[in-house]
Structure formats: C-alpha cells, structure tokens
Amino acid sequence: xxxxxxxxxxxxxxxxxxxxxxxxxxxxxxxxxILALIGANGAGKTSTxxxxxGLTPATGRIAYRGTDISxxxxxxxxxxxxxxxxxxxxxxxxxxxxxxxxxxxxxxxxKHDPAAKREEMLSLFPILKERYHQRAGxxxxxxxxxxxxxxxxxxxxxxxxxxEPSLGLAPQIxxxxxxxxxxxxxxxxxxxxxxxxxxxxxxIAHHALxxxxxxxxxxxxxxxxxxxxxxxxxxxxx
Amino acid sequence: MDLLLQHVINAVSLGGTYAxxxxxxxxxxxxxxxxxxxxxxxxxxxxxxxxxMLAAGVSLPLxxxxxxxxxxxxAMGIERVAFRPMRKADMTGLLITSFAMSMILQAFxxxxxxxxxxxxxxxxxxxxxxxxxxxxxxIIPLMSISITVVALVALNLFLKHTVMGITMRAAAEDIxxxxxxxxxxxxxxxxxxAVSGVLAATAAFLWVAQRGSVDPxxxxxxxxxxxxATIVGGLGSLTGAVAGGMLLGIVExxxxxxxxxxxxxxxxxxxxxxVILLLLVRPQGLLPAPTGxxx
Ligand SMILES: Nc1ncnc2c1ncn2[C@@H]1O[C@H](COP(=O)(O)OP(=O)(O)O)[C@@H](O)[C@H]1O
Ligand SMILES: [Mg+2]
Numbered sequence: 001x002x003x004x005x006x007x008x009x010x011x012x013x014x015x016x017x018x019x020x021x022x023x024x025x026x027x028x029x030x031x032x033x034i035l036a037l038i039g040a041n042g043a044g045k046t047s048t049x050x051x052x053x054g055l056t057p058a059t060g061r062i063a064y065r066g067t068d069i070s071x072x073x074x075x076x077x078x079x080x081x082x083x084x085x086x087x088x089x090x091x092x093x094x095x096x097x098x099x100x101x102x103x104x105x106x107x108x109x110x111k112h113d114p115a116a117k118r119e120e121m122l123s124l125f126p127i128l129k130e131r132y133h134q135r136a137g138x139x140x141x142x143x144x145x146x147x148x149x150x151x152x153x154x155x156x157x158x159x160x161x162x163x164e165p166s167l168g169l170a171p172q173i174x175x176x177x178x179x180x181x182x183x184x185x186x187x188x189x190x191x192x193x194x195x196x197x198x199x200x201x202x203x204i205a206h207h208a209l210x211x212x213x214x215x216x217x218x219x220x221x222x223x224x225x226x227x228x229x230x231x232x233x234x235x236x237x238x
Numbered sequence: 239m240d241l242l243l244q245h246v247i248n249a250v251s252l253g254g255t256y257a258x259x260x261x262x263x264x265x266x267x268x269x270x271x272x273x274x275x276x277x278x279x280x281x282x283x284x285x286x287x288x289x290x291m292l293a294a295g296v297s298l299p300l301x302x303x304x305x306x307x308x309x310x311x312x313a314m315g316i317e318r319v320a321f322r323p324m325r326k327a328d329m330t331g332l333l334i335t336s337f338a339m340s341m342i343l344q345a346f347x348x349x350x351x352x353x354x355x356x357x358x359x360x361x362x363x364x365x366x367x368x369x370x371x372x373x374x375x376x377i378i379p380l381m382s383i384s385i386t387v388v389a390l391v392a393l394n395l396f397l398k399h400t401v402m403g404i405t406m407r408a409a410a411e412d413i414x415x416x417x418x419x420x421x422x423x424x425x426x427x428x429x430x431x432a433v434s435g436v437l438a439a440t441a442a443f444l445w446v447a448q449r450g451s452v453d454p455x456x457x458x459x460x461x462x463x464x465x466x467a468t469i470v471g472g473l474g475s476l477t478g479a480v481a482g483g484m485l486l487g488i489v490e491x492x493x494x495x496x497x498x499x500x501x502x503x504x505x506x507x508x509x510x511x512x513v514i515l516l517l518l519v520r521p522q523g524l525l526p527a528p529t530g531x532x533x
Contacts, residue, residue, distance in 0.1 A: 053418055075417055078417075084418050090415050092407070095407060095408055099408075100408075102404060106421060107420030107422075151419070154419075155419065
C-alpha cells in the first residue's frame with residue numbers, strides 16, 4: 001500500500017579527508033511527508049543534506065523518483081526538483097530581496113512562470129514585499145530565513161531539504177517557521193527537515209531519523225520516537 | 239590654469255585605463271578567487287589584433303570591435319584550457335597556472351611576431367587637439383575618458399539589470415548557493431573571463447592610442463599597476479578596483495608633475511611608496527568587499 005519513495009538513499013557516505021562524517025546511511029522519504037533528521041552537533045546532518053543536494057561529493061546510491069542521481073551535479077538536481085535551503089540561510093547579502101528571489105527562479109523558467117511564482121512568494125511572505133528593494137544583508141535573521149526558503153521555493157521543488165531553519169531565531173519567529181513548514185507540507189511539498197529543536201521537529205514530522213556519529217542510531221514514526229521515554233532522555237534532552 | 243586642466247585630464251585618462259584593467263582582474267578574482275596574471279597578455283593580444291587589423295586596412299572602430307570580441311574569446315579559451323581543469327587545485331596551483339599562461343603567451347608573441355615593438359598607425363584625426371579658448375586638450379585623453387565612462391556605465395548596467403550580471407554578483411558572494419539554485423556556475427565563470435577580456439581589450443586600445451606601439455611585453459607593466467590598484471581598492475571589490483585604478487593614475491601623473499626632473503625616473507618608486515603608506519593606514523584597501531560571506 002505504501003507508495004514508492006520520492007527519495008531512496010542507500011549506503012550514503014561522506015568523508016572530508018580522514019574524517020568520515022556520514023557512514024553508509026540508508027533511508028527513504030515518501031512523497032508528501034515530512035522526515036525529520038535529528039542528532040547532536042557534528043552528527044553529520046548538514047553533510048547528509050549537502051550530499052543529497054549534490055554540493056558535497058559522496059558515495060552510495062541516491063535514487064530520486066526511482067532514478068539514480070548520484071552522478072549528477074547540484075545544478076542538475078535543482079532542475080529535477082530538489083532544493084536545499086542551507087544551514088545559516090546564505091542569502092546573497094549585497095543583493096536585494098528582489099534579486100535573491102529572481103535568481104531562485106532564473107534557472108527554472110521552462111517549468112513555470114517566474115512572475116506568478118514571485119507573486120505567490122510575496123503573498124506567502126508579506127514581509128518580503130515590504131523589504132523588496134532592500135539588501136538581503138540588512139534583513140533580520142528571521143526575515144533572511146524566510147527569504148532563503150522563498151528563494152528555494154522559486155524553483156517550484158518537489159523535495160525541500162531544510163537545514164536548521166529555526167537556528168538562532170527568536171521564539172515567536174521559530175513558531176512562524178514551524179507553522180510555515182506545516183503549511184508548505186500541506187500543499188504537497190515533501191520535506192526533509194534537519195533540526196536542533198528535536199521535539200518541535202518530531203511534533204510536525206511523519207517519520208524521523210536520529211543520526212549519531214554519522215550513522216543511523218534510530219528511525220521510525222515521529223510519534224513513536226516522541227513517546228519513548230528512553231529516546232527523550234538520550235536524544236531530546238534539549 | 240589650462241596646464242592644470244591638462245594634468246587633470248591626463249590623470250583621469252590614465253586612471254581610467256588602470257580602472258578598466260583592475261576591474262577585469264577584480265571580476266575574475268571575486269568569482270574564483272584567482273588573480274589572473276595572464277590578464278596582461280590579453281591586453282597585448284588586443285594590441286596586436288588592432289595592429290594587424292589597421293595594417294590590413296580595416297577601419298579603427300571595426301578593428302577595436304574585432305579586438306574586443308577576439309580577446310573575450312581568448313579569455314574564455316584560457317579559462318577552459320588552463321583554469322577549469324585546475325578547479326580543484328589550491329591557490330598556489332592556480333597562481334602557478336596563471337603565471338605559466340602569461341609566459342606561454344609572451345613567448346608566443348615573441349616567436350610568432352617578434353620581440354621588437356611595432357608602430358601602430360592610428361588615424362591622423364586622433365593626434366589633434368581640441369581648442370577651447372586658451373585651453374588645448376588632446377583628443378586621445380578626452381577619448382580615453384569617454385570610452386572609460388561608457389565602459390563603466392555599460393558594465394554597471396550589465397551587473398545590475400541582467401540575470402547573468404546579477405548571477406555574477408551573487409557568485410562573488412557564494413558560488414555554491416548559485417549552483418544550488420540550478421544556475422550553471424561554469425557559465426558564470428566563463429562569462430567573468432569574457433568580461434575581463436572585453437575590459438582588457440578596451441584598455442589595450444587606450445594604451446596603444448596613447449603610446450603608438452605594441453610589443454610582446456606591453457601588458458606587463460600596466461597590469462602590474464592594475465594589480466596594485468585592486469589591492470589598494472580592496473581585493474575583490476569592483477568599486478574598489480575603479481577607485482584604486484583612478485587613484486593610482488592620479489598619483490602617477492601627480493608624481494610626474496611635481497617631482498624635480500632629476501627624480502622623475504624614480505616616479506614608480508614614489509607611487510609605490512605612497513601605496514605602502516596607504517595600506518599601512520588601511521590594510522583592507524579603500525573600499526573592501528564585504529567579508530564574512532557565511533555566518
Ligand atoms: N568542510 C568540512 N571539512 C572537514 N570536516 C567537516 C566539514 N564539514 C563538516 N565536517 C565534519 O563532519 C562532521 C559532520 O558535520 P556536519 O555534517 O556539519 O554535522 P551536523 O550538521 O550534524 O552538525 C563533523 O565532525 C564536522 O566537523
Ligand atoms: Mg549542521
């Protein structure tokens with residue numbers, strides 16, 4: 001009865017010189033779900049997302065819609081509908097909000113109408129409309145996070161890789177970010193969510209994966225992980 | 239009074255030429271973090287292109303356009319053949335590649351064309367002066383300034399109002415994110431080289447018009463100065479490159495004017511001494527590129 005996975009990862013391995021950051025992990029993401037990827041600092045979460053996006057070289061099999069994409073570069077993967085909103089937001093600080101959004105859609109003109117997509121983003125994120133002609137570097141952390149997500153969405157992705165979207169944000173902005181993730185998922189977007197804020201992530205996720213030292217320590221339904229006292233003690237102490 | 243105006247015109251004209259050269263260096267540097275020492279040879283190649291075209295009876299404007307296109311293509315060719323295969327190399331490897339490219343091209347010019355300077359036959363009209371009452375202004379420096387202004391405005395429009403221009407500014411800040419957005423980084427790098435080639439060819443024309451000859455080492459000294467200008471302006475910053483180039487031109491003309499005749503031959507030493515003083519006060523340059531591209 002389970003649909004075939006949107007993303008199927010087998011034996012993913014990332015190393016930086018002698019450091020083995022991700023050690024042969026395997027998992028899959030079903031279409032339409034939120035999969036939370038949690039774990040301590042340095043567990044290999046960012047490396048995993050970066051490898052999936054095609055920025056960081058990795059070995060192992062990455063199948064997207066049943067096709068092996070492990071040989072493709074980041075540009076091609078973006079074209080296939082995989083978008084990464086990287087850790088630390090990484091908006092282009094000297095470019096305006098308008099220019100950041102423009103570049104998000106520039107390579108995907110064949111797929112949809114960029115002007116319509118931009119209007120959609122500005123109504124989803126009204127703050128970006130107010131700041132439209134300001135330099136992105138002048139925005140607050142929360143606004144930059146919204147811009148980074150909107151920029152990713154300009155490519156109309158089917159799979160969104162979100163790396164620590166709530167990092168360093170004020171509590172009420174964190175609430176907004178989580179609400180947004182649920183809302184986006186409600187439109188059918190599949191999301192792979194990396195979060196420090198593990199219990200919040202588990203509350204909105206369907207499934208979850210706990211990474212420790214580059215390996216999968218646990219995986220299962222998010223609600224089960226949230227309910228288990230052992231897991232709470234071991235991984236969700238924050 | 240008119241002498242002062244002439245000096246000012248000369249200073250801005252020379253500064254503008256340095257500004258075009260340092261912009262070419264800065265654009266490539268801002269995107270791949272490499273100072274392309276073969277930039278001088280792009281300039282030389284443009285000089286020879288203009289020389290041969292004029293010798294063949296082609297009109298000057300056509301010769302300039304041809305040189306610009308040819309050198310833009312040459313710059314992209316160098317990127318493709320020499321730098322792209324070295325993409326994963328460290329900074330030392332890239333620097334050595336750029337020096338090697340520079341020397342290979344110099345040797346090519348020396349062997350294929352000859353080491354002695356060739357006189358470039360500029361049209362008569364360029365050697366004239368404009369008389370405004372008691373003020374006599376050379377056509378060449380006035381033309382230099384106009385061409386520099388047009389080139390700077392055109393580059394600014396390109397960087398602000400075209401998708402490729404905006405992508406180049408973005409790539410200067412974070413080229414990995416550019417790739418994440420599905421934009422082709424290789425094409426951005428190639429375009430930055432093409433733009434640097436266009437700027438080098440434009441500067442080459444101004445240089446040749448001023449000096450009337452071209453030789454295999456023509457590009458070496460001006461690009462060395464342009465390199466100094468990019469450092470003075472703040473490495474990687476485009477407005478800084480323009481400011482640095484202008485400042486260097488002005489200081490150079492000033493030194494030429496105020497130094498006693500017996501010391502004029504040490505002009506460059508004074509200019510570089512000034513640069514050292516400036517960098518002691520502002521080690522990051524005049525208008526540095528924003529740092530901390532990542533949080
Ligand atoms: N560019 C890099 N070069 C070398 N080591 C790295 C690099 N990026 C991450 N690492 C190392 O890989 C491990 C995993 O890091 P990362 O994927 O960032 O973990 P997380 O996102 O879970 O905090 C850490 O030990 C980290 O120090
Ligand atoms: Mg991380």
